[in-house]
Amino acid sequence: MAEDLVSLDIRDAVAWIGLNRPAKRNAISDALLAALDGAVARAQGSARAMVVFGHGPCFSAGLDLSEHKARTAEQVLHHSRGWHAVFRRIRTGHIPAIAAIHGACVGGGLELAAACHIRVADATARFALPEGSRGIFVGGGASVHVARLIGAARMADMMLTGRSLDADAAERAGLITYVTPEGGALEQAAELAVKVARMAPLTVLGVLHALPRIQDMAEEDGLFVESLMAALAQTGAEAQAGLADFLEKRSAKAVEG
Template sequence: MTATPAAKPPVTTTRADGIAVVTIDRPERRNALNLEVKGLIADAVESLTADDTVRVIVLTGAGGCFVAGTDIAEMVAMTPQTHVAQRTGHVFDVLRHCPKILIAAIEGYALGGGCELALCCDMIVAGDDAAFGQPEIRVGIMPGAGGSQRLIRAIGKYRAMKLMLTGEAVKAPEALAMGMITEVAPKGGALDRALALATTITRMPPLAVRAIKEVVGLGQDVPLETALALERKAFVMLFDSADQKEGMTAFLEKRKPVYQGR
């Protein structure tokens, strides 16, 4: 009797040289997010957060698509109580609170929940034909995983309102001009460029990387004076690190620094 091949998991993780790549692979639904996929992404990111060998996490999609949205077939019968009981927003909470650098590598579609996944990341690299949007209004709802709030902070009220009220998508070059993404790569090159950025970051002093992420995350939603105080405190505290001594000494000695994260 021939054994039935094991089903390919819809989320996979690879690790190498301080970088982890989390890949969403559900081609029959253009990587749409259902509860299983969201749970697997959350589990993967939580596991990578606990892995001290991982410095940067790259989130991407297989098959030339990032995430075309949240699975409407699964959502159509949901109630408010279902959302609470099944923790449908948990993956977005995990990404928002991840202390490691997150880079989204986008090809094809990043719509609805896919756009919100990307907006949880610290940087977004997109192929030049990638499309971003929040089309929830077209199926009777609205963004519910940070889309509305992150968009107004990234691109301003007026452009964010247009995207949310029309459901229209924008291509990567326009998203870049809006300030919605980090940079545009040639079609099919988003993952390679994201990995190159990740490699650069792994060579930076870990304490400074973490401090920058913390200060940016906390500072963007508080008064400027408070944000400046947070920045100054983090800046001063880095002068108590071995990495600061190594970085400055290496600069003066014209050699490459060797950072140890302490």
């Protein structure tokens, strides 16, 4: 069944979404993509944060190329737009998404990770964009979203030369946010998910929706939107309660010492 290709477990306001095609290194087939879309929709209706991870030996080895042998240009175009739609639902949804990465995070797998808001990788993680060496081009959003994370020049190097990045190199490049020892990505992601699930909804709205748009605005436009978002967030009930807790010393300092 298609839903078996992606596991979903919701606990403590966190949705755990697992790519579950380990025998194929979690290669993203059409059926897996549809199951992922369904799991994301359920998570966004029931949780306040989500963690995306891979069952088995790796996060994801990317696109299932076996499904693309006989596709026409028109079919490939529509297929690519379908990937964009699914990943957009993750990126522009109303709950933060955290990718917990181990092993291969390649091609479409990297595009999925880039759709998440925070990326955690353990020491076994490897990142690559092998499309160039296969005579094809990225189609799941990498040319926009991976390039924004690491820059077009570094992405061009990865595509033209087949270069892969280990976890430390990926962190230096800005591709991932946290590096853990082998086997530690899920634990780190769980800690982060609990934190972000407690955030005020208006603050989350600003981070997920205002912040990305501000990056594309002229400076003064961006600063005005920032002020609008600050006005909304800081006058919300949860913000007022949080400020009162801080002023009355009922909450921890942001930085101790």
